[in-house]
Amino acid sequence: SQQGEEDPQALSIQEGENATMNCSYKTSINNLQWYRQNSGRGLVHLILIRSNEREKHSGRLRVTLDTSKKSSSLLITASRAADTASYFCATGLNSGGSNYKLTFGKGTLLTVNP
Amino acid sequence: NAGVTQTPKFRVLKTGQSMTLLCAQDMNHEYMYWYRQDPGMGLRLIHYSVGEGTTAKGEVPDGYNVSRLKKQNFLLGLESAAPSQTSVYFCASRLLTSSGRAIGTQYFGPGTRLLVL
Numbered sequence: 001s002q003q004g005e006e007d008p009q010a011l012s013i014q015e016g017e018n019a020t021m022n023c024s025y026k027t028s029i030n031n032l033q034w035y036r037q038n039s040g041r042g043l044v045h046l047i048l049i050r051s052n053e054r055e056k057h058s059g060r061l062r063v064t065l066d067t068s069k070k071s072s073s074l075l076i077t078a079s080r081a082a083d084t085a086s087y088f089c090a091t092g093l094n095s096g097g098s099n100y101k102l103t104f105g106k107g108t109l110l111t112v113n114p
Numbered sequence: 115n116a117g118v119t120q121t122p123k124f125r126v127l128k129t130g131q132s133m134t135l136l137c138a139q140d141m142n143h144e145y146m147y148w149y150r151q152d153p154g155m156g157l158r159l160i161h162y163s164v165g166e167g168t169t170a171k172g173e174v175p176d177g178y179n180v181s182r183l184k185k186q187n188f189l190l191g192l193e194s195a196a197p198s199q200t201s202v203y204f205c206a207s208r209l210l211t212s213s214g215r216a217i218g219t220q221y222f223g224p225g226t227r228l229l230v231l
Contacts, residue, residue, distance in 0.1 A: 041225070
């Protein structure tokens with residue numbers, strides 16, 4: 001079953017506005033990652049936040065993690081048309097030794113209108 | 115440094131035909147993964163490998179086989195293709211450091227679109 005669930009499924013904003021996407025998950029995790037996928041392309045890693053971290057920044061990206069609520073949010077500030085893409089959260093869990101896997105959510109489709 | 119590459123980019127098969135998808139990475143990563151992506155379903159893990167000569171089942175392994183004969187290559191085989199296997203297939207790889215610590219980031223290939231008629 002899917003571990004991460006993004007919300008909303010789709011988001012349309014104007015260039016310059018901020019975009020916020022949320023991710024909820026069900027079980028304990030080691031880390032949570034956000035990936036971007038442009039149409040017809042592979043996924044690109046954006047940011048990783050560990051379970052003992054609460055907030056992380058990378059350029060215009062800000063990620064928060066609330067392990068008590070099992071949720072994370074991705075904020076993109078001052079959005080640009082080039083940010084138009086699908087965004088996926090992925091939860092990582094070490095279930096012993098090398099048995100490490102990521103479980104992806106269904107994604108949020110972000111459209112930034114010029 | 116090409117990263118993760120996949121061949122072919124697109125393929126059409128008839129039901130019952132077989133084919134092999136090739137994934138290659140030049141980053142000396144230990145871990146490699148095969149996912150499928152279907153509309154509204156996100157990515158689902160098919161099989162993965164934690165090193166040369168090893169493979170393991172993921173979430174949706176039925177109808178697929180894999181091999182990791184060389185560290186840099188991870189092959190996904192469809193023995194008898196079915197329309198339900200129409201999908202976009204992504205390969206990914208991940209680094210294991212010299213200290214044995216796995217780095218969480220996965221690097222993805224551009225994908226293979228497969229249509230089974």
